[in-house]
Amino acid sequence: MDRHASRVTRLRKSLGVAAKALHNAGPRNQQVWMQTLTYRGDNSAWRPEHISRYLDGLRRWHYARTGSKTVRYAWVAELQQRGVIHYHVVIWLAGGLTPPKPDTAWRRTDRRGLVHVEPPMWPHGMSNRLKARAPVAYLMKYASKVESKTVGSYPHGARIHGCGGLDDVGRSCRRWVLWPAYVQGNASVCDRFRPAPGGGYRNDETGELLLSEFAPTGGGFRSFIRVRHTPRRVDPSGPFSWLGDRPHVPA
Incomplete structure (x- = not known):
């Protein structure tokens, strides 16, 4: 048994089911965004908590805009040609919502009407933000690039995919597939x-x-x-x- 091959198989099954469930859970006028999170240096700058802190920032932003911390998202890690890890994230939002560019500060207004400047969600390098036309295909494109012969080159302890905001049906389907x-x-x-x-x-x-x-x-x-x-x-x-x-x- 090749544990790297098992990890890749699990990635593709889990990410594929989760992405479809997240997309189908939204209304017809939902806005779907793709974000890419890139390090400015090499893998020595990577820490396992960086992707989690980005997602925490995304939830804070979403709460400031909607009053809900529940965000539908899925992400997959990829190794660039220079061997540095970076992340591809898809976010499903209500119509009319545009997430801030992750490497820039964003503003929120509190209950007293005071404006606060929040730090960037991704302070570790560059980011990109585009509307997604085929979000499931986008994620699976990068999942297909992860192979058993390369997955061992990711930084030790790195998660290679994740998701959030699944409803009960989505979680049940994802659990069964795995x-x-x-x-x-x-x-x-x-x-x-x-x-x-x-x-x-x-x-x-x-x-x-x-x-x-x-x-x-x-x-x-x-x-x-x-x-x-x-x-x-x-x-x-x-x-x-x-x-x-x-x-x-x-x-």
């Missing part, structure tokens, strides 16, 4: 399977345990052998409408 096949074949998106101690997945609500179909053949967890076949209870109509005896996630 389960192994033997769990997917026995679960609907409303189930709550979690990794179980000692291996396999356990349903939090029912206690049902699905044992892993594979076991490691030695140390390092790089080589596995199939030890069992778990019967699938799959309805052929599709993964998000399975198992008629269980409740469905409401539309």
